[in-house]
Amino acid sequence: MFKMLDGNTSAVEAMKLARVKVIAAYPITPQSTISEKLSEIVANGEMDAKYIRVESEHTAMSACIGAALTGSRAGTATSSNGLALMNEMIVAASGIRAPIVMPVVNRAIATPWSLWCEHMDTMSQRDLGWMQFFTQNCQDVLDYTIAAYKIAENKDIMTPAMVCLDGFFLSHSMQKIDVPAQEKVDEFLPEYELTNSYLNPEDPMFVSNVVGMNDYTEVKYQQKYAMDNAFGVIENVFDEFEKQFGRKLNIIEEYKTEDADVVLVCMGSMTGTVKYVVDIMREQGKKVGMIKIVVFRPFPYKYIYEVLKDKKVIGVFDRNSCLGGQYPPVCTEVIAAMKGADADIRDYVGGLGGRDVNPANIEKIFNELLDIYNGSSDKHTNWIDLKENPMDSREVFKYV
Amino acid sequence: MYEIIKDSKGTLNHGISACAGCGMELLARCVFDVLGQDIIIVIPPGCAALLTGMGTESGIKAAGMMCNLENTASTCSGIRASLDAQGNDHTTVVGFAGDGGTLDIGLQSLSGMIERGDKVLYICYDNEAYMNTGIQSSSATPFLASTTTQPAGKPTVKKDLIGIAMAHEIPYAATASLHNIADLKKKIQKAKDTDGPSLLHVLIPCPTGWRSDPADTITLARAAVNTGVWVLYEYEDGEVTVNYKPKELKPIEEYISLQGRFKKVTDEEKKEMQKIVKKSYERKIAKLEK
Numbered sequence: 001m002f003k004m005l006d007g008n009t010s011a012v013e014a015m016k017l018a019r020v021k022v023i024a025a026y027p028i029t030p031q032s033t034i035s036e037k038l039s040e041i042v043a044n045g046e047m048d049a050k051y052i053r054v055e056s057e058h059t060a061m062s063a064c065i066g067a068a069l070t071g072s073r074a075g076t077a078t079s080s081n082g083l084a085l086m087n088e089m090i091v092a093a094s095g096i097r098a099p100i101v102m103p104v105v106n107r108a109i110a111t112p113w114s115l116w117c118e119h120m121d122t123m124s125q126r127d128l129g130w131m132q133f134f135t136q137n138c139q140d141v142l143d144y145t146i147a148a149y150k151i152a153e154n155k156d157i158m159t160p161a162m163v164c165l166d167g168f169f170l171s172h173s174m175q176k177i178d179v180p181a182q183e184k185v186d187e188f189l190p191e192y193e194l195t196n197s198y199l200n201p202e203d204p205m206f207v208s209n210v211v212g213m214n215d216y217t218e219v220k221y222q223q224k225y226a227m228d229n230a231f232g233v234i235e236n237v238f239d240e241f242e243k244q245f246g247r248k249l250n251i252i253e254e255y256k257t258e259d260a261d262v263v264l265v266c267m268g269s270m271t272g273t274v275k276y277v278v279d280i281m282r283e284q285g286k287k288v289g290m291i292k293i294v295v296f297r298p299f300p301y302k303y304i305y306e307v308l309k310d311k312k313v314i315g316v317f318d319r320n321s322c323l324g325g326q327y328p329p330v331c332t333e334v335i336a337a338m339k340g341a342d343a344d345i346r347d348y349v350g351g352l353g354g355r356d357v358n359p360a361n362i363e364k365i366f367n368e369l370l371d372i373y374n375g376s377s378d379k380h381t382n383w384i385d386l387k388e389n390p391m392d393s394r395e396v397f398k399y400v
Numbered sequence: 401m402y403e404i405i406k407d408s409k410g411t412l413n414h415g416i417s418a419c420a421g422c423g424m425e426l427l428a429r430c431v432f433d434v435l436g437q438d439i440i441i442v443i444p445p446g447c448a449a450l451l452t453g454m455g456t457e458s459g460i461k462a463a464g465m466m467c468n469l470e471n472t473a474s475t476c477s478g479i480r481a482s483l484d485a486q487g488n489d490h491t492t493v494v495g496f497a498g499d500g501g502t503l504d505i506g507l508q509s510l511s512g513m514i515e516r517g518d519k520v521l522y523i524c525y526d527n528e529a530y531m532n533t534g535i536q537s538s539s540a541t542p543f544l545a546s547t548t549t550q551p552a553g554k555p556t557v558k559k560d561l562i563g564i565a566m567a568h569e570i571p572y573a574a575t576a577s578l579h580n581i582a583d584l585k586k587k588i589q590k591a592k593d594t595d596g597p598s599l600l601h602v603l604i605p606c607p608t609g610w611r612s613d614p615a616d617t618i619t620l621a622r623a624a625v626n627t628g629v630w631v632l633y634e635y636e637d638g639e640v641t642v643n644y645k646p647k648e649l650k651p652i653e654e655y656i657s658l659q660g661r662f663k664k665v666t667d668e669e670k671k672e673m674q675k676i677v678k679k680s681y682e683r684k685i686a687k688l689e690k
Contacts, residue, residue: 021485024481050484052518056512058470059508062471062509063477065467066476067479067481069479070440070479070482071482072486088468201462201463205402205463211454212455215455
């Protein structure tokens with residue numbers, strides 16, 4: 001059935017269709033309508049779940065871990081500072097192998113205070129044992145969330161997952177969404193079941209006590225093993241998803257890369273804009289292409305290499321500043337993926353604190369990459385949408 | 401799931417690695433005795449984490465987990481909601497945390513749990529400092545007690561946990577002491593039977609942190625009550641019952657002279673301490689019996 005939904009409501013629909021049994025949510029802009037809508041549909045009986053109105057995101061994740069280990073599919077959603085506050089429990093959830101699926105509405109972490117989109121919140125959590133899926137549109141939000149439950153709860157994976165959607169650009173933009181019927185989702189997604197560690201008085205065990213030096217490395221390795229082997233499961237689940245719902249899901253999505261001279265790698269809602277610019281520039285005879293990374297954790301090294309192995313010039317767009325690092329995170333990963341290939345990889349940063357990633361900037365990036373490809377220039381504009389004289393902005397910060 | 405290597409009399413193993421004379425261990429045994437095994441127990445890192453064992457061995461023959469330091473209450477809330485979602489209304493969810501994990505870093509999480517009315521039994525074993533970490537002051541450390549972060553003695557009095565819970569109009573809250581096991585067990589049972597959140601605050605003499613003789617643990621628990629340092633009372637459906645009032649308060653000396661943590665207290669300070677304890681006791685009784 002088609003419905004007009006924004007990204008947040010798409011996430012709610014997915015959680016409802018997945019029959020989440022325990023919800024612990026704390027409101028934060030721009031995630032708030034997820035908390036509101038979930039509480040509404042639990043209250044009116046549309047969704048059969050317990051809703052815990054928690055006093056913080058730290059508690060939200062703590063409650064989800066407790067609920068998940070006690071045998072209920074548990075859900076929450078957050079954003080920005082909320083995810084930062086959860087940080088400690090993010091590590092706890094993955095280490096204890098609680099397969100929680102969490103929509104994260106991407107927003108910059110204060111300070112400077114900003115209510116708007118950037119990937120810093122989820123990027124700061126990228127190595128803590130959660131899978132991360134980045135979405136382009138509201139249909140993606142619904143589809144990848146439903147698929148994420150099946151991947152996260154797979155007995156060989158048992159690893160939590162974040163489904164990332166860009167604040168406001170997706171969370172608050174209405175789109176026409178194909179919402180599957182409950183029976184179809186029930187056929188696709190098995191009941192939540194724990195077979196290894198759980199809290200059950202009839203079959204008691206003590207979960208998460210201290211692991212000594214003799215075992216810790218191996219326990220950590222088990223998490224790595226799950227991550228490393230996730231792609232097989234992800235591919236299977238995506239195939240099943242396509243059979244069941246008729247929509248193709250991708251680990252990475254290529255857009256006109258095959259004959260492209262230069263390719264831009266990016267994630268999230270901006271990928272829609274990039275596709276649009278690719279089409280326009282193709283009409284002008286410029287051979288440009290794009291890769292949209294959906295699965296950022298585990299990082300699809302092999303998939304990226306396969307598509308880009310013969311490309312000479314590659315741009316990577318990070319919606320995250322990465323202070324003090326040589327390259328921002330997506331670019332770092334692409335460079336690692338392309339090890340051994342003969343590619344000139346350029347890092348771009350932009351779209352911070354909600355600044356629109358507009359077609360003009362994407363076109364500028366592609367033209368720079370093409371100039372590098374043609375040998376007519378060697379320069380690229382690292383912070384692509386930076387104003388002139390940035391040091392003059394805001395008296396209170398000036399030159400500090 | 402458990403392979404029982406050695407059967408113990410109760411839920412808690414014999415010979416667990418608590419310090420000699422540990423009051424927390426005695427409290428834990430009482431808790432398990434009353435609650436039985438239809439429980440899920442949540443324990444944060446702290447002294448009681450010792451009960452959970454290490455690696456593949458555990459001292460507790462019941463379902464449970466170690467949470468993080470500040471989220472005992474919120475983890476319990478999640479477990480409760482999960483059991484409720486499955487129609488399980490018989491299993492007791494119990495949080496068992498120290499004073500640091502309760503009165504300091506865990507206070508927000510506990511406040512949320514009580515305010516929401518989640519049916520969880522929360523027990524705070526209060527040994528009045530971060531003992532497992534090496535005797536650092538907490539907000540439960542009493543006036544003038546010496547700790548590794550306040551070696552000259554804590555200049556402020558301890559936080560009133562049950563007072564905070566009462567401000568939430570918690571259905572059941574009580575203080576207890578290890579010198580009166582019958583009273584303690586009765587309160588654990590009442591807390592278990594409460595339809596909603598319940599809180600027990602138990603003063604736990606700690607030979608390691610209080611620098612007292614392990615043989616004096618019960619003596620100290622009794623002395624705390626008889627000197628007015630610790631008041632035994634219950635808050636039930638908005639009504640307070642003071643369980644015990646000494647006919648006359650014993651001098652503070654009988655309590656602090658047995659503890660190395662008050663060794664540096666001068667005679668002058670002792671007088672001040674006596675005054676504060678007496679005044680605080682009288683004020684508390686007046687307030688509770690109002």
